[in-house]
Amino acid sequence: xxxxxxxxxxxxDPSGDLHCAPVIKELLKRSEGxxxxxxxxxxxxxxxxxxxxxxxxxxxxxxxxxxxxxxFFLKAKRQMVNxxxxxxxxxxxxxxxxxxxxxxxxxxxxxxxxxxxxxxPMVWAWKKKRAKTLGTQASHIAVIFPFEVNFFKQYKxxxxxxxxxxxxxxxxxxxxxxxxxTAPTADQPLRLAIVPGSRSQEVxxxxxxxxxxALIVKKQYPQTIITVSKCPxxxxxxxxxxxxxxxxxxxxxPLRQQLSQSDLALVTSGTASLECxxxxxxxxVAYRTSTLNYHILKSLITIPHIGLPNIIAGREIVxxxxxxxxxxxxxxxxxxxxxxxxxxxxxxxSELYKLNNILGEKKPSTTVAEIIESLGYx
Numbered sequence: 001x002x003x004x005x006x007x008x009x010x011x012x013d014p015s016g017d018l019h020c021a022p023v024i025k026e027l028l029k030r031s032e033g034x035x036x037x038x039x040x041x042x043x044x045x046x047x048x049x050x051x052x053x054x055x056x057x058x059x060x061x062x063x064x065x066x067x068x069x070x071x072f073f074l075k076a077k078r079q080m081v082n083x084x085x086x087x088x089x090x091x092x093x094x095x096x097x098x099x100x101x102x103x104x105x106x107x108x109x110x111x112x113x114x115x116x117x118x119x120x121p122m123v124w125a126w127k128k129k130r131a132k133t134l135g136t137q138a139s140h141i142a143v144i145f146p147f148e149v150n151f152f153k154q155y156k157x158x159x160x161x162x163x164x165x166x167x168x169x170x171x172x173x174x175x176x177x178x179x180x181x182t183a184p185t186a187d188q189p190l191r192l193a194i195v196p197g198s199r200s201q202e203v204x205x206x207x208x209x210x211x212x213x214a215l216i217v218k219k220q221y222p223q224t225i226i227t228v229s230k231c232p233x234x235x236x237x238x239x240x241x242x243x244x245x246x247x248x249x250x251x252x253x254p255l256r257q258q259l260s261q262s263d264l265a266l267v268t269s270g271t272a273s274l275e276c277x278x279x280x281x282x283x284x285v286a287y288r289t290s291t292l293n294y295h296i297l298k299s300l301i302t303i304p305h306i307g308l309p310n311i312i313a314g315r316e317i318v319x320x321x322x323x324x325x326x327x328x329x330x331x332x333x334x335x336x337x338x339x340x341x342x343x344x345x346x347x348x349x350s351e352l353y354k355l356n357n358i359l360g361e362k363k364p365s366t367t368v369a370e371i372i373e374s375l376g377y378x
Contacts, residue, residue: 006035007372008089008113009044010080010104012058014198014233015271016095017041019119019165022172022365023093023372024049030369037087039080041233052083056233058100073100081107088113090376093368094138095119098130105137114139114375118162118368123151131155140371144364145312160371163362166271166278171361175256180353181280183345184263189223190339193262193281195255195272198231203238205288206268211241211248212328213266217335218247227251229258229272264338266331269306269320277309277318277355282348284334285309286321309351312358317351 007027011020021043024036028048037050039058045051057072081104084092092108094101098121105115117138123131134141135155142162143149152159170176184190192214196207211228218224226248230239242250251258255272259265259279267273269287276283285307310316319334338345 006037006087006089007376008038008084008087008092009036009049009095010039010093010097010101011041011044011095012039012097012100014041014231016097016119017043017055018169019364020044020049020093020095021047022165022168023118023368026365026369027372030373037089038083038092039076052079058097076100077104080104084108084111084113090114091116091372093118093372096121102130102133102137105134109137116140116142116368116371116375118142118364119144120148120152135159139375142364142368142371146358146360147312160367161360161362162367162371163364164274164278164359165364166275167356167359167361168363168365170256170278173254173256175260175279177278177280177353177356180346180349181263181282182349183339183342189225190217190221191225191227191261191263192217192335193227193229193251193258193265193267193276195229195259195265195267195276197268197270198233198272200234200238202268202270203234206286206326207239208241209288209326209328209331210266210286211245213331213335214248215245216328216332217339220336221339225249227258227262229255231255264335266335269308271308273318274308274312277352278359280349280352282318282338282345282352283309284319284321284331284338286326286331288323288326309355312355313351318348 011017017040024047040049041055092113092115094105094117096119108115115138120143121130131151135152135157138157141152141157141159144164146161149159149161194210196203214226228242228250230250230252242248259276259281262281265276265281265283267276267283267285269285273285287306305311307320309318321331
């Protein structure tokens with residue numbers, strides 16, 4: 001059978017870019033000369049992906065932030081739909097990013113272009129009507145958490161659990177967890193990772209309170225080694241406060257490398273919290289947004305937790321600090337509780353270890369590539 005001539009992707013944030021790169025690599029192994037294009041970042045581009053737009057402007061979050069840039073998003077949607085009309089890809093792969101992707105998916109359906117939705121929006125947390133839209137508009141839905149399958153089973157579109165990209169990436173890079181972490185002993189330094197987020201607005205809200213919390217911990221445990229994660233797409237100016245403190249190191253390498261060398265982490269809610277969990281690192285998950293965003297989200301969210309490790313486990317296995325709870329003293333106290341009681345640390349590490357088994361060993365790069373091929377040849 002002939003290979004599809006081209007596959008379009010829409011991956012508008014860093015995690016989508018990261019998770020699509022292995023899929024593109026696998027597709028090119030199977031179909032030499034295949035063209036991939038659309039919206040994607042540096043990881044996808046390293047695999048030969050052709051971006052139609054600069055990547056950075058897409059990386060916005062929150063109702064207020066998106067509203068401020070609505071002109072950009074509306075123009076980009078129009079241009080993307082026009083590109084679909086002109087280039088007629090064999091398949092469109094929409095990756096999470098629902099505010100942008102859902103309308104484009106509907107337009108693709110009108111053009112009879114098959115749509116694979118890879119990494120479904122969190123319909124189980126809020127805006128459940130999106131499940132119906134996805135189930136009736138997508139050609140196939142590829143989910144990365146096993147429990148998500150049930151949310152789409154009632155609709156027309158086939159739904160598949162394809163494995164979790166972070167499990168695959170950890171295995172590929174030799175970071176698979178073989179046993180729960182053990183707490184550092186009294187004569188060892190405490191290695192604390194600060195992960196303030198991958199978006200500029202996350203870092204602007206979370207970095208300084210997180211640093212202050214870490215310094216409170218260090219005051220009680222002077223041997224504490226503090227590292228701050230810097231996402232590659234963010235400018236150095238966002239981290240100027242780190243350079244002013246000689247006892248804190250800015251870490252610009254891969255996040256999993258930093259986390260694998262850490263005993264504890266203070267993490268902004270998002271994909272990073274799951275990456276931390278799958279490496280077995282006990283953590284405190286924190287999230288703060290504008291007051292308006294928070295009240296909108298609070299009225300929409302229907303689940304009790306925001307941290308992915310807790311959502312997957314179905315209960316709180318790592319402590320959370322949300323909105324006003326992100327004051328440095330409150331975050332520090334939750335970190336210190338994990339430090340001071342080895343039994344609490346070990347229980348947390350053991351629960352995180354179990355998440356790897358829940359998410360299984362499927363390789364999304366392979367399973368997603370197979371679904372794309374089936375849609376393209378249909």
